[in-house]
């Protein structure tokens with residue numbers, strides 16, 4: 495008939511107001527409902543090994559601050575768990591809120607954490623560069639670690655002390671000999687699901703590994719994150735806060751959980 499059907503079928507839990515990329519079916523972040531996750535006995539522990547000498551610099555890219563690694567060698571890698579290949583660490587960054595009641599991108603049974611760490615790795619067995627992997631199925635593996643407020647995190651302080659040098663968008667500072675292993679929880683239990691980048695271009699190339707246990711850090715350390723700026727030197731000061739994306743519909747995905 496001439497009248498186009500206005501009521502196209504939408505996946506049951508897709509909300510019209512969700513900022514869905516065109517036809518996105520596996521967007522991130524999501525709310526992880528632990529009761530709906532599937533315990534998968536085949537999920538082995540993650541094998542994570544980082545070389546602090548691969549650490550190069552910190553860069554304020556106007557979304558977050560990235561600690562970037564030399565991915566020309568094979569020293570800082572993650573494998574095992576849900577990953578078919580070994581993935582090289584490219585950078586890590588954080589997402590946080592203006593206030594303590596928001597900040598993380600993923601949530602656990604709707605529980606929000608004040609910040610979330612993302613360790614971004616790319617599949618160096620299947621692709622030649624990070625830029626190629628970012629646009630490819632199984633191209634990236636991002637380890638997410640929740641941060642909760644409590645005791646000061648001694649390992650993080652070296653990073654916090656460098657932040658004033660990258661206050662403005664597009665500033666960078668040399669940063670070396672930092673081992674990101676200090677930010678991995680001692681409990682290696684995790685959830686895993688197929689998803690996307692949480693910032694543009696939101697490509698659906700990410701195997702997400704979300705650690706079940708948070709790490710702790712101090713109020714002053716979170717304040718240092720919040721004193722960064724979205725804006726370049728000379729422009730209106732806009733504090734870098736609330737740099738997290740809204741949760742996206744699960745659609746037909748299953749979140750798997752370890753039983754370690």
Ligand SMILES: NS(=O)(=O)c1ccc(C(=O)NCc2cccc(F)c2F)cc1
Pocket residue numbers: 612614624625628636690691692693694695
């Ligand atoms: N928050 S997250 O962990 O999901 C995430 C991880 C990495 C990137 C990224 O590298 N973007 C820059 C970038 C680099 C190369 C090519 C790109 F298209 C691109 F967006 C964005 C989001």
Ligand SMILES: [Zn+2]
Pocket residue numbers: 587588589612692
């Ligand atoms: Zn991120």
